[in-house]
Amino acid sequence: MSVSRTARRVAAGSLLAAAAVFLVQPAAFAHVTVTPNTATPGGYTRVAFNVPNEKPGASTVKLEVVLPADHPLASVSVQPVPGWTATPQRSKLPQPVQTDDGQVTEAVTSIVWQGGQIQPGQFQQFLVSLGPLPKDTGQLVFKALQTYSDGSVVRWIDVPDGSGAEPEHPAPKLTLAAAAAPAAAEPAAAATDSTARALGGGGLALAIAACGWAWQSRRRAKQDPPKPSPVAHKPKVGV
Helix, strand or coil: CCHHHHHHHHHHHHHHHHHHHHHHHHHHHCCCEEECCEECCCCCEEEEEEEECCCCCCCEEEEEEECCCCCCCCEEEECCCCCCEEEEEEEEEEEEEEECCEEEEEEEEEEEEEEEEECCCCEEEEEEEEECCCCCCCEEECEEEEEECCCCEEEECECCCCCCCCCCCECCEEEECCCCCCCCCCHHHHHHHHHHHHHHHHHHHHHHHHHHHHHHHHHHHHHCCCCCCCCCCCCCCCC
8 A cells, every 4th residue: 555545544534533523512512511621629710601502593691600509619700791790699608618718608609690692603601710629529510501582491400420421401510630740750851961961061071171281381381491492503614
C-alpha cells in the first residue's frame, strides 16, 4: 500500500471521527449544563450555567437554578447579564455552616433569572461565583427549571441512577476532585541541565586558567632583564 493511500485513509478516518463528535454534540448541548464541570473541594470557583433554546417556536424567558440544600454554600454572587434580572433567594439553614469567617445561618438556596429572552437557536450563559466548596462530597447537583414564552417548563432535575444511562432531563452537575500533584521533572531534562552546568563550569575554569597564565607571563616579562643583542664583527680589510 502506498504512503499516499494510507494518508488518505487516515484523513478519512479523522474526518469521520470529527463528524461523529459534531453529530453527538447538539443533543448534549440541548441540556442545561454547568462549565467548568469540575472544581477543587474547599475552594472557590466561578461557573457558567449554559442555557440553550431547544424549542423552535418559543423563547426562554426564565431560568431558576436550585442550589444543593444538603451542602449549602456560604458565598454566592452573580454576574450581571444585560437584559436579565438576577434574584438570589436566601433561606435559613437547618444547620449552621462553619466557615473561616464564622458560622453562617443563612445562604442562597436558589437564583432566578428573568426579563430577557433566549431566541430559538441561541443560548445564554449565566455566571455565578460559589464557595467555599464542601469537602465531604464528590459532587454538587444544581437542579434547574427552564421556562419558555409559551408557558411550558422543562425541569432539568434528573440525577443519574448509577446504571450508566443518561436521564432524559439531567441536572447540571459539578464534580469535586482534588487538584493533581505537579509532575516530576523529566530525567532527560535533568541530565541536560546537569550537562549544561558541567560544561559551563568547565568553560569558566578554562577562562580563569587562561587569565592566570597571561598574568604570569606579563609578570615574568617585567622581572627578567632584556638580553643584549649580539654584535656582528666586521672583518678587517688590509691596506
